[in-house]
Amino acid sequence: MIATPDRTPLPREFFDRPVLEVAPDLLGRTLVRTTPDGPIALRLTEVEAYDGPNDPGSHAYRGRTARNGVMFGPPGHVYVYFTYGMWFCMNLVCGPEGESSAVLLRAGEIVEGAELARKRRLSARNDKELAKGPARLATALDVDRALNGTDACAAGDTPLCVLAGTPVPRDQVSNGPRTGVAGDGGVHPWRFWIANDPTVSPYRAHAPRRRPS
DNA sequence: CAGCGGATATTCT
DNA sequence: GAATATCCGCTGA
Numbered sequence A: 001m002i003a004t005p006d007r008t009p010l011p012r013e014f015f016d017r018p019v020l021e022v023a024p025d026l027l028g029r030t031l032v033r034t035t036p037d038g039p040i041a042l043r044l045t046e047v048e049a050y051d052g053p054n055d056p057g058s059h060a061y062r063g064r065t066a067r068n069g070v071m072f073g074p075p076g077h078v079y080v081y082f083t084y085g086m087w088f089c090m091n092l093v094c095g096p097e098g099e100s101s102a103v104l105l106r107a108g109e110i111v112e113g114a115e116l117a118r119k120r121r122l123s124a125r126n127d128k129e130l131a132k133g134p135a136r137l138a139t140a141l142d143v144d145r146a147l148n149g150t151d152a153c154a155a156g157d158t159p160l161c162v163l164a165g166t167p168v169p170r171d172q173v174s175n176g177p178r179t180g181v182a183g184d185g186g187v188h189p190w191r192f193w194i195a196n197d198p199t200v201s202p203y204r205a206h207a208p209r210r211r212p213s
Numbered sequence B: 001c002a003g004c005g006g007a008t009a010t011t012c013t
Numbered sequence C: 001g002a003a004t005a006t007c008c009g010c011t012g013a
Helices: A019-026 A114-120 A134-140 A183-187
Strands: A030-035 A038-051 A078-083 A087-094 A101-112 A160-163 A173-176 A191-194
Touching (some): A030 A101, A101 A134, A101 A191
Antiparallel strands (some): A078 A087, A087 A101
């Protein structure tokens, strides 16, 4: 029944490190989302690092606001934001409380509860597309604003948790520029993915919106 | 597979 | 008022 034998969550200290160390170390770990209909588990294959006040691409670059407050809180919690008028994306907060770095979860492979994810991702043509992209990932896992601030390190019956599991070997991790990030923030090679993994999302450069006609 | 336009609402200026 | 850490469906190769 339970696909993952070891259900130990990652300890909070795991996230209380520089975000550029945490981000590649998350690849291959399993995120467990417990929904009312049952669990959905996702193996992380692609993430991006956002380095708080030093990073023009970060939501926290200009300081604390109503939206980004969770980023300044304790590590290991989930920051969910709403974007482009219809999508949610989820992050894991890193570094000590008071700092504001986070890892955006961009893609993964559904390893449990695929039937639940498919119901939420009707446009996916195959299972590799269920969580290929940050908003798709959040949709597949039924993650929205209600989960903003959730502790992903707590054991037991929680809505969301990242298992310790086993990370992929470092020589299987590739990195490159972040996807869709505006301005100077796009130059940092802070996107990390598992090399040759079919669930990794395609790279897209930032596309400024055209003016309405 | 690449390029495009449209949909949509929250946030910050 | 303008921009946005996106996705989908369509077109043409």
